[in-house]
Amino acid sequence: MVAAIISVIAVPSSVMTNVVKGVFAALGISIISGSIVNALSVTLAASISNYEWICTDTLNENRSCTLSGKKIFIIDSNKKYSGNTYTEGLLPENWKTSTFGKSVYLSLFGVNGMTPVSYGSY
Incomplete structure (x- = not known):
């Protein structure tokens, strides 16, 4: 998904990757090795x-x-x-x-x- 977002916007990929990671981090989503991983948002015992x-x-x-x-x-x-x-x-x-x-x-x-x-x- 990061690659898809970067390819749509004409900005160097290294700069855009950090921007995209920052946006996702603000939304509570982590990017690990280029994969997007949703954080568990359920409270469990x-x-x-x-x-x-x-x-x-x-x-x-x-x-x-x-x-x-x-x-x-x-x-x-x-x-x-x-x-x-x-x-x-x-x-x-x-x-x-x-x-x-x-x-x-x-x-x-x-x-x-x-x-x-x-x-x-x-």
Whole structure:
């Protein structure tokens, strides 16, 4: 849709994309990677679990990072959404996975491309 709007107006696409994103943002609509995503505008009852890990470099205790995650389970009587689970960030089921290890390493050291080969006994 962004491309369609930009092609109708004779303005450079980079400038117009920011204008269109701003207009949609004012309307409560987010544009992610060129796709338009409507924000959920329904109030629902939910069970929310927040997770936080404070990770410390064992060789330098002054270097640490905090990683977090959230799991939202809809418990509302609205049948369209009830029973759905939404997640973001790192969850307990990510513990001792490559995803968790890479996230910790990137947060602690700012380096991408590491692959964990083993985990301690934690």
